[in-house]
Amino acid sequence: MSKKPGGKSNPLAAAERADRNRKILIQVGVAIVLVGLIAAIGIGIAVKNAKKNDLGATPSIAATASQLANGATATIADNGAVRIGKPDAKVTVRVIADLQCPACKGFETANAQAIKDAVDNGTAIVEYNILAFLDRFSTTKYSSRAANAAYCVATADPSKYLEWLTTMFDQQPPEGSAGLTDDRLIEIAKSVGLPDSVGQCIKDNSYSKYIEAKTKDVLTSGVQSTPTIFVNGKQLSGQDLALPSGQFKPDAMAAIIAAAAK
Known part of the structure; x- marks a missing residue:
């Protein structure tokens, strides 16, 4: 300790040391607060991103259930599509649709x-x-509920999927209505041979987050309407599929698929 001559302490030096120590403590305190704030912001961003990227339950088709007739298999593609057919098929047809869409x-x-x-x-x-x-065109988010039912059916028994789709479109409710009830969706699934277990999946709306995320992905990719059809990655035009009257050509896809397979 610095002292005046005669052994007495130097009050000026002591005051300087106290002031210096106080500044150091303030700087340390500010640094701790800043580190804590940065950490909190980082955690907040991470939590927000985790929620944003949370797909909820993700549909999958078990290997034991994926074998269909004639060597065909069924899987859920990365884009969320239910994929059915022989792995070595020459043609891939992708149909983007909404079960409430009249054109679909x-x-x-x-x-x-x-x-x-x-x-x-x-x-x-x-x-x-x-x-x-098209959720905005029903009072019960029918498009989302019907899309959820599509995954419930595919994961329960993909061999019934195409028949189920046909039945669903045959019974399509009008736009602006409440849409089909969950009980009716369950009845349709059972009518084509789906097990009772599909009912709980439909009632729980098990894949709602996944559907929301995949719908956003498709919109972001540039698809703006339904149905949108791709054959081997090439989008088909209205002229490919429709008559001048606007009605779809019967079996137009048969010729398109045959040409693509050559």
């Missing part, structure tokens, strides 16, 4: 059998992206 019903009525035939004979794999574009 028109496309299916005209082409469902042609697509099924191509899958059954090994020419094509079909990928159905059943998503929720």
